[in-house]
Amino acid sequence: MRILLVSVPAPAVRQTTIEKEFWKWHYALKEKLTYKNIPKRALKNFGNLENQNVGLLSIARVLLENNHKVSYLAPMPNPGLQEKDFFFKKILGLIKSKKIEMACFSAHTCAIPNAISFAKQIRMAFPDVLAVIGGPHANGAKGKDLEELQKNFDFVVQGPGEKQLLEIIAKTEGTKIKAKIPVFPFPANTLLNVKELPAARVFTSLGCRKCSQCVFCADIHNKNFVARPLEKAFEEIQDFYNNFNTRYVYFGDENFFFEEKRALKAIKKVKELDLRLDFGFQARITNASEKILSSLAASNKCSEVQFGIESANQEILNLSNKGLSFEYAKHVLAKAKKHGLTTHCYFLTGLPGETRETAMQTIRAMCSLLEKGLTDFVEYRIAVPFPGSPMYDQAEKYGIKILSRNWGLYRGENKPQHSLTALSQEQIYSLYLKGLEEVTKIYKQKHIQKFGSEKSNIAAQSAIIEGGF
Secondary structure (H helix, E strand, C coil): CEEEEEECCCCCCCCCHHHHHHHHHHHHHHHHHCCCCCCHHHHHCHHHCCCCCHHHHHHHHHHHHCCCEEEEECCCCCCCCCHHHHHHHHHHHHHHHCCCCEEEEECCHHHHHHHHHHHHHHHHHCCCCEEEEECHHHHHCCHHHHHHHHHHCCEECCCCHHHHHHHHHHHHHCCCCCCCCCCCCCCCHHHCCCCCCCEEEECCEECCCCCCCCCCCCCHHHHCCEECCHHHHHHHHHHHHHHHCCCEEEECCCCCCCCHHHHHHHHHHHHHCCCCCEEEEEECHHHCCHHHHHHHHHHCCEEEEEEEEECCCHHHHHHCCCCCCHHHHHHHHHHHHHCCCCEEEEEEECCCCCCHHHHHHHHHHHHHHHHCCCCCEEEEEECCCCCCCHHHHCCHHHCEEECCCCHHHCCCCCCCCEEECCCCHHHHHHHHHHHHHHHHHHHHHHHHHHHCCCCCCCCCCCCCCCCCC
């Protein structure tokens, strides 16, 4: 079968002046501290490269090994305001030129309106082409949300898509699956429509292996943890280096440090790589042992470690089921700094139980961590009640009122689509902007003191490297 795999673009966000200033100074510092090995020419292209949808590329590998013909299309990280129409023209062009029989879409919640629009237009232009939806939103959809997808698509895939998609194709064609389905397919990166990928994402595991779900998390892998052989991950890194001129690799694992012995083995492999590469790591701060931190520092290839802290208020952390003490987080950050590591911390506002006082406590703590040099970067977002997360599925239990199901606004950068017992929609948004404003002041001061007022070469609207590229 001839199949088109599409990573659906989210609607463009019109940023406030506060947000624009935040990202300008955020990336100005990133360029100096995190991406120092990447040439300026490549940095300028960060916002103009095709998105690396690892899930779809893994599915593509399985489809190719089962003798199907596969095309891949993904948006640029920084879409223009007309990107939706431009992108759809690309979809129609591929369907016509490649004689596509099945269009498979992967979409986050905020991209669902675009996915539905694409499917409807394809049905009008090419009635015989089957439309399939999968990805984060589909995985968490239940009840009326699932019915909405079933109404607009021929098939809805929930959970890991490799096996299910092959079964759908086999059922449609009246054939059998021809090749074995691997547990962790090697992504078909040759399908990427780019010649260079200065920064690439590589996974050594899926899922965070935390025994209980954080209230804001809709990650489908939480209950289906899968570890990948390290040899395969490093084979992929070598491939990116040789064929895409990659100079920065971000390990996108939910928790790279999930097992100390394995993490140390991986870090040793990083150190032994005779390549001009820097690495970023994402991990749970509770797993960041002294051995791991010292090993990262000794590798001389760790450009950054990212931790999700979310709140400085212990009651909010407890209500969020985070399994973390803020005091312990500060302790680990101090250790990381002792070893000279660059760190990046994530925080959220609008979590269950949030009040103006708890939000301001977190804002003050973020600023304190930056001013004291305990972290180098802070990324502050609004918690989103994604379908599949406890915040959405059990909203009433957590004092959350879902205000709309306008999926295009389900992202952490605009006015939230929920309110809390103690905070209105407007108040949550105001606190988010307040936090960005305070962090930006410190970013700007630090950059000017250390590096002058030179602007960043990275043209970025938001986080194109941290997690999403």
